[in-house]
Amino acid sequence: MYFFEDFAPGDVFELGTVSVTMDQIIEFSETYDPQPFHVDPELALASPFEGLIASGWQTASLFMRRYVDGLLADSACVGSPGVDEIRYHRPVRPGDVLHARVRVLGSSPSFGRSDTGIVKPMCELVDEEGRLVFSMILHSIFERRLTREPVMPMSIDPVHPARSA
Template identity: 30%
Template sequence: MRFSEYVIGQRYETTSLALSKSDIIEFATNYDPQYMHLDEEKAKQGRFGSLIASGMQTMNISFKLWIEVGVYGEHVVAGTGMNNIQFLKPVFPDDELHVIAEVIGLTPRRKGNGIVTVLLSTFNQKNQKVFQAELSALIDN
């Protein structure tokens, strides 16, 4: 979409993505090698009683699902920021995540371009919100 086509309050819902134990371990091995993501036995004795996904993995999945909706299309120039990042609940193996994105900000720039800010809210299969962040991107007109 072009910048001029966005409207505050527009909402988009993504498809779902299931996260396996091996997905969690593979991501953590490469990017967040902490015991709660890698060591099943130690994680069982921890606060959550199980392996959990890295918050960074949850954030990346949320971004992936939002981008796959295709709203930005060819008009996206670049991401400009991510604010108010919140990891609200742990994500466990076999959780299925989906995102609701709502346009919450429009900031016009020169030449008709502008910054579009969306609130990404990620939910598990129980409809519990597990992640939330404001994502901004420069969009052409």
């Protein structure tokens, strides 16, 4: 089980691989990003990409699945306040096999919440040739091992504000 204290700058977590198929690209894109170069192999040939490519949102989702399966499922992660700098460095194509990893850039205790801290990993997908295809800087909230109390949403007692959590 990973807690806030288990992450230090420079730590790298290898999260495994994911294969991308044409059917997956088309199915995702027909539902969420139906641009011709994502849903129609023939029209995609005439696009600047010269072939079918995955939606950037699908690429981010592929990473996220590896992050959950490879790390978060065995952690005390309780959410995220956001993401910075999403980048799509290279198109993802049918047949690509992508490797996911996170590299910890830093961490800090949560402001006003002594029971959690925020870990800031650089998230990456690389292709079989080691070329970066996707990156983002994520902010993940983890419970602190020292408290071991469940993280509960903050509430305000409207009658007695001083008694609020």
